[in-house]
Every structure is written in structure tokens, then in C-alpha cells.
Amino acid sequence: MPTNRRDFIRTSAGALAAMAIVPDLALGRSLRLDAMPVGLIGAGRQGRVLMGEIQKIPGATIAAVCDPVESRLAAGLRRAPGAQGFADHRALLERSDIQAVFIATPTHLHRTIAEAALAAGKHVYCEAPIAHTVDDAKAVVRAARSSSKVFMPGLEGRSNPVYQLARTFFRSEAVRDLVSMRAQQHEKISWRTPVSNPADERALNWRLDNAVTTGLPGEWGTHQFDVFHWYTDRRPLRVRGVGSIRLHDDGRTLPDSVACLVEYEGGRTLSYEATLANSYEGRYEVLYGTNAAIKLAWSHGWMFKEADAPTQGWEVYANRQQFHNDEGITLIADATQLASQGKLQEGVGLPHPSAYYAVEDFLGACAGGEAPPVTAADALRATALGIAAHRAVLEGVTIDITDEMLTA
Amino acid sequence: MPLTFCLDAMRTRFEIVLDAPHLPERDAAAAARAALEEVALAEARLSLFRKDSLLAHINRAAAHEPVRLDADTFDLLATAHAVWLASDGAFDPTVARRMTALGLHEDAVLPDLADTAPPPSPACGGGVTRGTASVTEGAADQPSTHANTPHTFAAIDLNPAASTIRFHAPVALDLGAIAKGHALDLAARVLREHAIETALLHAGTSTVLALGHPPSADAWRIAIRTDAAPTRGMLAALGKHADQPEATTPPKAATGPPGPIVPLTNSALSVSAHHARSSPTDPATTHILDPRTGLPAAPHHPIAAVTAPTATLADAWSTAILVLQSPPTALPPDIRVILPAREGVPSTQH
Numbered sequence: 099m100p101t102n103r104r105d106f107i108r109t110s111a112g113a114l115a116a117m118a119i120v121p122d123l124a125l126g127r128s129l130r131l132d133a134m135p136v137g138l139i140g141a142g143r144q145g146r147v148l149m150g151e152i153q154k155i156p157g158a159t160i161a162a163v164c165d166p167v168e169s170r171l172a173a174g175l176r177r178a179p180g181a182q183g184f185a186d187h188r189a190l191l192e193r194s195d196i197q198a199v200f201i202a203t204p205t206h207l208h209r210t211i212a213e214a215a216l217a218a219g220k221h222v223y224c225e226a227p228i229a230h231t232v233d234d235a236k237a238v239v240r241a242a243r244s245s246s247k248v249f250m251p252g253l254e255g256r257s258n259p260v261y262q263l264a265r266t267f268f269r270s271e272a273v274r275d276l277v278s279m280r281a282q283q284h285e286k287i288s289w290r291t292p293v294s295n296p297a298d299e300r301a302l303n304w305r306l307d308n309a310v311t312t313g314l315p316g317e318w319g320t321h322q323f324d325v326f327h328w329y330t331d332r333r334p335l336r337v338r339g340v341g342s343i344r345l346h347d348d349g350r351t352l353p354d355s356v357a358c359l360v361e362y363e364g365g366r367t368l369s370y371e372a373t374l375a376n377s378y379e380g381r382y383e384v385l386y387g388t389n390a391a392i393k394l395a396w397s398h399g400w401m402f403k404e405a406d407a408p409t410q411g412w413e414v415y416a417n418r419q420q421f422h423n424d425e426g427i428t429l430i431a432d433a434t435q436l437a438s439q440g441k442l443q444e445g446v447g448l449p450h451p452s453a454y455y456a457v458e459d460f461l462g463a464c465a466g467g468e469a470p471p472v473t474a475a476d477a478l479r480a481t482a483l484g485i486a487a488h489r490a491v492l493e494g495v496t497i498d499i500t501d502e503m504l505t506a
Numbered sequence: 507m508p509l510t511f512c513l514d515a516m517r518t519r520f521e522i523v524l525d526a527p528h529l530p531e532r533d534a535a536a537a538a539r540a541a542l543e544e545v546a547l548a549e550a551r552l553s554l555f556r557k558d559s560l561l562a563h564i565n566r567a568a569a570h571e572p573v574r575l576d577a578d579t580f581d582l583l584a585t586a587h588a589v590w591l592a593s594d595g596a597f598d599p600t601v602a603r604r605m606t607a608l609g610l611h612e613d614a615v616l617p618d619l620a621d622t623a624p625p626p627s628p629a630c631g632g633g634v635t636r637g638t639a640s641v642t643e644g645a646a647d648q649p650s651t652h653a654n655t656p657h658t659f660a661a662i663d664l665n666p667a668a669s670t671i672r673f674h675a676p677v678a679l680d681l682g683a684i685a686k687g688h689a690l691d692l693a694a695r696v697l698r699e700h701a702i703e704t705a706l707l708h709a710g711t712s713t714v715l716a717l718g719h720p721p722s723a724d725a726w727r728i729a730i731r732t733d734a735a736p737t738r739g740m741l742a743a744l745g746k747h748a749d750q751p752e753a754t755t756p757p758k759a760a761t762g763p764p765g766p767i768v769p770l771t772n773s774a775l776s777v778s779a780h781h782a783r784s785s786p787t788d789p790a791t792t793h794i795l796d797p798r799t800g801l802p803a804a805p806h807h808p809i810a811a812v813t814a815p816t817a818t819l820a821d822a823w824s825t826a827i828l829v830l831q832s833p834p835t836a837l838p839p840d841i842r843v844i845l846p847a848r849e850g851v852p853s854t855q856h
Contacts (some may be wrong), residue, residue, distance in 0.1 A: 145542075150551070153574040154563060169699055176577040179669040292537035292700045348532040397558060397635045449566070451550075 100342050107398040129458050131157030131465050135197045138221075139187045139211055140203035141174025144225055144252075147205040148200050149177040159463055164190045167298050176214040187211050191218040198464045200457075201225060204301070204316065206310040209234040217243040221464040225252040227320040227481040228422070232503050234479065235481045239506035242474035250460045250470035251477035255325040257455035259431035260448060264392050267401060267429065268329050268480075271388030276330060282323040283381040287374055288346055289354075306350045308492075313371040314356045315339065315487035318381075320369070323360075324472070324480035325383050325394065332362040334483050334499045340490035345375035349491040358487045367443070370487065393426065397448045401427030417439070417442055479504050509534055513542040515549045516686055517580040518710030523719060524697065534800045537700040541693035541707075551579060551682050554602060554614045564671060565602070565678045570669035580669050582681070582688045582818065583662075589684075589822040590659045592836040597826035598659045598797030601682035608802070610793050616678050676700040687776060687821025690698050690715040694817075709818075713824075715817040716770035721831060725769035730777060730811050730845065732765035766844055768813060776820035776843070778828040779809040796829050803829045811844040 134157055138145055141163055152158050160178035163189050165171040175183050185188040190215060193200070198221035199489075201211050209229050210404050215222045222242070226252050229235035242249035255261045267273060291302040312320075326332075337360045341353030355373040362368065382395040389407040393400045404425050417428040430436065432446035450453075463470045482504055486497040509531070511518045522541060526534040551560040562571050589597045605611045627807065661675035679850050681688075686709035694715055698706055702824070703719040706726050716726040768775050780794055780803070796803040810828035834845050839847035 150560065150576065154567075156571065179577050179580070225773050237673075255805070287537055287543070288539045290532065290536040291532055292540050292696075330672075348535070449557050449562065451558045 105286060109491065129155055129462050129465075131155060131160070133157055133462060134197055134461060134465065135159045135193075135195050135258075136461075137162040137193070137199040137433055138174065138181075139179070139199055139201050139215075140206075140225075141170045142202065142205075144176060145202035146177050146200055147451070147453050148223075149174065151451065151457045152200070152461075153178070154450070154454060155458060162190045162193060167301055169294070170220045170302075188214065191215055191220065194505055195426075197221060198223065198461065202252075204304040204310070205312060206230040206234075206304065207424070208413055209238050212249075213241045216241050216247055217248065218415075218491050219247065220426070221248040221460070223250050223252060223460045224477075226477055227312055227316050228477045230316070230481050230485070230487055231479060232252045232478075235478050236506035238369075239474040239478050242306045243506070245294045248460065248470065249474055250463065251472055251474060252297070253321055253324040253472045254396075254456040255321065255394075256291075256471040256476075258396065258448070258452050258461045259451045259455060260397070260429055261325065261394055262311075263331060263431045264394055264399045264401070264429050265329055266386070266391055267390075268385060272390055272401065272403075272410075273385065273392060274389035275387060276366055277388060278366055278385040279326050279330075279383070280370075281319070281326070281368065281378065281383045283318045283322070284371075284373050284376050284378055285380065286345075286377040288348075288384050289337055289346060289352075289374055290346070290350070291480065294464050295299050297465055298453060301482035306352050308351060311352060311413060311488075313341075313368065313488035313491065314374070314482035315358055315491060316481070318372050318386050319487060320477075320480045320484035321371055322383050323483045324380075324476060327476065327479055328387070328472075329385060330362070330366070332364065332366060333504070334368075334479075335363060336359045336494040336496050337361070337483065337487045337490050339370075340494070341485055341491040344373065353491060356487075356491045358490065360483065360487070367395050388488070392429075396452045398446070399429035401429060402426050402437075417446055475506065478506055509538060511535070511538040511542055514832055515545050516553070516689065516709065517555075517685065518712075520545050520689070520693075520709050521707070522693065522697075523706045524702055524717075526702045526755055527702070533700070534702065540736070541696040543642055544696055546691055547691040548685065550684045552582075554611065554616075554680050557615045559615075560812060561679060562683060565615075568671050568763050569673040569676060572665065572672045574854065575669050575671055577669065577694065578688075580664065580671075580693070582684065583664055583671060586681075586822060586824075587659065587662070587664060589819070591837040592838060593823075593826035593830060593834055594836075595658060595682065596796070596829040596834070597796045598824050599679050599681050599683065600657065600659050600677040601663070601797050601800075602678040602794055603657075603794045604797075604800045605793075607846055608795070611680065614680070632788040635640045645803070663689060667784075683778075684818060684822045686710065687713050687715075687774065687817035687819070690774070690817035692770075697769060712771065713774065713817050713821050714775040714776070715794055715820075717772060719771045725771045726766045728770055730765035730768065730775075730809075732809055766811070766847075768811070768844055770813070773813055773815055774817040774820040775805040775809045775811065775813050775854065776810060776824040777845075778824040780805040780828070790817070794825065794828050798829075804831070806831050809845050812843045813844060815840050 138149055138160055150276050152160055159196055162182045162184060163174040163178055164184040165174055166185050169182050174360055175181055199215045201208055201224045205227055208224055212222055212224050227236045293299050294372050305474055337358055339356055339358035341356035343353055344355045346354045357418045358370040360368040382393055384391055384393045390401050390403040419426050430498050433445060436442045436445040459470050486499055490497045508523050508525045510683045511522045522538050524538055556562060567573050586599050600618055606614050657675050657677050661673055662670045663676050690707050690709055692709055694717055706716055708714040714728055719725045794803040810824050812820050812823040812827055814823060827843055
């Protein structure tokens with residue numbers, strides 16, 4: 099019989115205690131490496147984000163940065179003082195001391211560089227989508243499969259502690275049967291990069307280049323599609339979509355706003371929306387179940403219970419947040435331990451950006467730890483859907499997702 | 507035709523007005539948006555109110571081990587160190603806990619004191635100076651030795667060789683008095699990289715950075731408001747071009763006694779004022795702390811205005827001068843104090 103609040107939580111929160119599966123987040127995870135020099139290939143925005151998170155991990159050193167565009171390379175070297183700069187990834191891969199590389203180049207270059215890096219004996223972290231065509235994505239999968247080195251696609255959701263916790267709720271009776279899914283990414287930005295040297299136009303504005311871009315569904319949607327695949331294990335069957343230019347009428351033809359509908363096995367659907375014309379509500383995913391809905395927003399997660407869903411004992415002490423007419427239970431990784439310390443409120447939100455946890459998982463695997471939580475084959479499924487969704491938007495047709503597209 | 511772009515960041519409104527007739531409009535717009543993206547990224551790194559910011563990571567971890575910094579953040583902290591030294595401690599970004607205690611940063615993300623106490627360690631030599639802050643020249647990181655180090659910037663060790671920061675006492679950084687200026691400098695760098703040499707950038711109309719000058723004038727002209735009532739803006743650009751005399755920023759400007767008009771060309775102006783913000787629990791408490799005492803700064807003069815070569819320096823020095831009330835003897839020659847005005851010293855036109 100519990101005699102105090104701590105005992106009550108421990109004894110009555112059986113489900114939650116089982117879900118306190120991540121280490122103490124108060125100081126972040128405790129990965130420490132023995133001198134691991136790494137290289138960063140592609141010093142654009144995402145590359146610099148990755149560098150900031152690599153720097154936080156003791157023992158990991160950014161020994162080299164590569165970018166063929168001089169201004170981007172300079173910006174990248176400011177992020178990693180002391181690193182050697184390269185304009186050609188092949189020269190970087192010749193450094194024998196570099197054990198692992200992070201590939202954050204334009205998507206259509208991922209295959210070439212990933213194959214070269216694996217062939218050079220490097221562990222590879224490759225941003226997603228892993229390629230701009232299904233054929234290239236399959237080639238990346240085959241290269242990863244035939245290498246003894248670690249390959250991890252940059253699908254951050256699977257490393258995210260809040261997402262990991264929420265998945266255990268999703269797979270319990272808390273959510274029950276899946277009804278539908280929804281995702282959006284709204285961010286009022288241009289995607290057009292300023293170009294001082296006309297020779298750099300294609301290198302810098304590849305996302306607006308119809309010959310190579312995977313558009314909003316590919317570049318952005320891939321990351322969110324993988325979350326749904328991870329949670330549900332369901333296979334996408336077909337996708338249709340529409341798109342238009344709502345704001346950035348600057349000569350581009352790529353839609354800056356899209357809406358897609360993905361059909362999955364069992365009649366479930368995923369509604370996906372993305373725009374560069376408005377920022378309201380940013381990026382999130384929602385899984386709607388017959389007992390509850392789970393909303394995931396990268397640093398935070400919430401569960402919204404139906405009135406007739408059974409109540410668990412731990413919910414008495416749960417942190418809650420009001421959203422207009424809905425009250426959400428905040429999903430806090432390691433809530434049990436934090437609650438026992440009286441620090442539950444401090445557990446709301448993650449202490450590091452989402453990319454940190456993916457970087458940590460990758461480098462931990464490189465150092466002989468657990469295998470990464472996401473594989474090249476997982477990335478193929480999400481990438482193929484992103485590519486198909488982009489094509490559906492451009493062509494105004496329904497694209498079937500075939501077994502052939504999902505198998506390398 | 508000048509272009510204007512805005513972004514809400516750092517709890518204020520950043521604005522860029524630029525004139526680039528030599529560029530296609532879409533390229534000028536792309537450059538301005540890229541410049542504002544640097545502001546957004548700076549906020550993500552330096553916010554005291556975001557749990558996942560680099561600053562929050564520094565405040566959690568630097569008491570336990572050196573924290574590696576990118577070059578821009580290291581330079582920012584080195585600048586803060588230089589101003590701390592030259593102002594005799596009147597500018598000190600380690601005021602975070604005191605600000606929170608006074609109710610001025612209720613939602614600041616600060617680690618528990620118990621989590622930030624550095625472990626005891628043996629004495630060391632090398633470039634670490636006992637009892638004062640140091641920028642360690644060329645030495646590897648040294649273990650902590652400052653058991654009695656005051657909880658000020660003296661407790662911070664910056665190592666340029668390793669690009670690291672380390673705390674030797676349970677301090678916490680608050681970069682609110684320098685981050686907006688820093689963000690403006692980063693934004694301006696992007697504009698310059700894309701051959702935009704004529705622009706006016708401001709952060710909440712309290713810090714302004716001028717690139718070049720308007721086409722038909724020899725300088726951007728910035729008016730300083732000196733009214734004591736709380737106002738949303740203390741600076742107003744007198745027309746985007748000299749032939750447009752009406753003020754453009756902010757749209758709901760308070761009026762008051764005319765203040766000085768400061769011409770700017772490739773330089774920055776920053777204003778700090780006691781009336782800009784106060785404690786929600788005690789409206790009489792100004793948000794400007796005297797780091798040397800840990801108490802609210804004496805409001806002998808309500809406003810301080812400073813020009814400097816960079817927005818970072820202007821931002822830091824306007825806070826320092828508001829605390830000091832008069833320029834220190836070590837004031838660098840390229841820092842000019844506009845307010846408080848000194849008798850017999852003409853500052854600028856009215």
C-alpha cells in the first residue's frame with residue numbers, strides 16, 4: 099500500500115513506470131566518446147545545425163568541413179573552429195583519421211557521396227530524403243546493406259525521446275484503434291538562396307530546380323512520413339495531391355503550398371499539408387485513435403483523451419496544457435523520475451534540439467554501441483512516399499506506391 | 507525603391523530596409539530573408555527562454571566541463587568580456603539569476619544552483635588567472651581553481667585555442683543586453699556578402715545598424731526619443747531617404763521632447779532606458795541591474811545612447827553607460843556616448 103506520493107506514483111503508474119525508458123534528461127544523455135574525428139559534407143543550413151549538435155558531444159571533433167560554395171564553406175568553418183576546409187568531398191574522404199561523415203548536401207548528391215563515403219570505410223549519417231529518385235534511394239540502401247559500417251538516415255523522429263515515449267502510449271490501449279493521421283509543416287520562408295556568383299545558382303537553389311528537387315513533400319514530408327510508418331507499421335498504398343504558388347511568385351514553378359492525401363493499408367489516411375507562405379502552428383504530426391489523439395511537435399508531445407476513455411492513476415499527477423477547448427496531457431520523457439523529484443514541470447520540452455538525439459544515436463553506434471534506431475530501408479519507404487507525393491502534386495494524378503518502389 | 511522585411515524574434519521586431527537597385531528584386535529579397543534567418547538562428551542559439559538553446563546548454567554544462575562554441579558565439583562572448591573589463595564590471599552578462607530573483611525573467615530557463623556547482627579541483631598554473639575572468643591564450647583547458655571566485659564574469663574562462671567556455675562558479679549567462687546587436691551584425695554580414703551596402707537594420711527600435719547611407723543623403727538620420735513614459739520605440743529613422751522627412755518607425759510612436767538626431771554611416775546606435783521595462787512585481791524596479799551591486803541601477807539619467815562600429819558593441823555599451831552614468835576612463839575611442847550628454851560637449855544636431 100503506497101504511503102506517500104512517490105510510492106503512489108511507483109505502484110499505481112505501472113504503465114508509466116514501464117514507459118520511463120529514457121535516461122535522466124536533466125543533463126541530457128551522457129554519451130562520451132574517445133576522440134572521434136568526423137567530417138561534415140554540405141555546410142548549408144542543415145549542415146550547420148548538425149555541427150552545433152556534434153559540438154555538444156564530448157570526444158566528437160569536427161575535423162573537416164566540405165562545401166564547393168566558398169561562402170557556405172566559410173560559414174561552416176565558423177561553426178567548427180579548427181576544422182580543415184575542403185571544396186571536394188573526395189579529398190575529405192581521403193583523410194584516414196576521419197571515422198564518420200555527416201552528409202547534408204543537396205538531396206540529389208546524397209547517393210554519390212554516400213556510396214563514396216561507405217567505400218572509403220567511413221560511417222555515414224545521411225540526411226533525408228536519402229535521394230531524389232527512387233532508383234538512387236535504392237542504390238543507397240544497397241550500399242548501406244553491403245557495408246560493415248554504420249549507416250543512419252537523418253530521420254530524427256526515431257531518436258527523439260518524446261516521440262519514443264509517445265510511441266509506447268500509441269501502442270498501448272491509451273490510444274486504441276487508429277482512425278487517421280495528419281501532419282503539417284508551415285514555415286514562412288523563401289527557399290530561395292541569394293546568389294552572388296551566377297555559377298552557384300544551381301548549387302544553391304537546387305530546391306527550386308524541378309530537375310532535382312523533391313519539393314515540399316520530399317524535402318520536408320519525408321521526415322514526418324517516417325514517424326507515421328514507425329508508429330503504425332503500415333504501408334502506404336497511394337497518394338494524390340495539389341499545389342500552387344501562394345506567395346513566392348518570383349519566377350519559380352515549384353509550388354510553395356501543397357496538400358496531399360495518402361492512403362494506407364486498412365483504409366487509414368494521412369492528410370499532409372505544407373507551405374512556405376504561412377507559419378501558423380509550425381510543424382507537427384497527429385495520430386487520431388478511438389481512445390485518444392497524440393500530437394507530436396518535435397520538442398513536445400501531448401495526448402488528448404476522449405471522454406469515454408479509461409483513466410490511468412498516473413494521470414492525476416500529469417502535467418496538462420490547455421489548447422482552446424482541448425486539454426492535453428503533456429508527454430514527458432522520464433516523467434516518473436522527474437515527478438519523484440518534484441521536477442515534473444522541468445521535464446516539459448526537450449533540453450536539446452531534435453537533431454541532437456539523432457547525432458548522439460549515430461555517434462554512439464559508431465563507437466560500438468547500439469545500432470541506429472532507423473535503417474536505410476526505413477528511409478527508402480519514407481523517401482519513396484515523399485518523391486511520389488511530390489510527383490502527384492506536380493502532375494495532378496494519383497500515384498500508386500508499389501512494392502517495387504519500396505524494395506531495394 | 508527600398509524594400510522592407512520584418513521578423514519577430516528575441517521578443518521584439520527586427521526590420522531590414524534596404525536599397526539595392528543593382529540587384530534583381532528577387533535576389534535582394536532573398537538576401538534580406540537570409541539575413542533575417544541569421545537572426546532567427548541567433549535567437550535559437552542565444553535565447554535565455556528556450557530550453558533547447560545553446561545558451562541553456564552552456565548554463566547547464568559549463569560549470570562541469572568546457573563547452574565548445576562556434577566562432578560567432580565565441581566572438582560575442584569575447585566582446586562581452588572586453589566590455590566587462592573596460593566598464594569595470596558595469597556590463598556583466600552573468601546577471602541572469604539576479605534578474606530572475608527580481609521578477610524580470612520569470613520564464614528564464616536556468617538550471618538549479620545545485621546542478622551547476624563546479625567540482626573542487628587542484629590549483630593550476632598556465633593562463634588561468636585567479637579571481638579575475640580570463641581569456642586563456644593558447645593554453646589547453648585548465649581545471650577549475652576558483653573556489654572563492656565571485657559570481658560575476660570573473661568566473662568565466664574563455665579559451666580561444668579550443669573555442670570553449672568554462673564556468674568556475676555557479677553563474678548563469680543572460681545575453682539579453684548584447685544579443686540583439688549581435689544578431690544585427692550577423693544579418694548585416696549576410697547583406698554585405700551579397701553586395702548590399704545600403705541598408706538600415708534595427709531590433710525593436712532600440713538598436714540600429716546602418717550600412718552605407720541613403721541614395722540622396724550622406725547618412726541615415728536617427729532620432730532619439732527622450733520622453734520618460736514607457737514607449738515601444740526609442741529610435742525613429744527620419745525617412746528611409748532624406749527626401750522623405752516624416753518618421754517611419756515605429757508607426758505608433760509616442761511623442762515627447764525632441765532628442766538628438768544621430769547621423770549613421772556604417773555604424774550602430776543603441777539606446778538603453780530605465781523606462782523601457784520594469785519588474786512585473788514592482789513597477790518601480792527598472793530592468794537595468796548594476797552587476798557590481800546586484801541591485802537595480804540608480805536612475806540618475808533615464809536614458810543612455812551610444813554609437814559604435816558594430817551593433818554588438820553599441821548594445822553592450824548603452825547598457826554599461828546607463829549603469830555608469832558617465833563614460834569610464836577605459837572607454838574605447840570608437841565608442842561615442844550621445845546620452846547622457848556632457849556639458850560643453852556637442853554630441854550631434856537637434
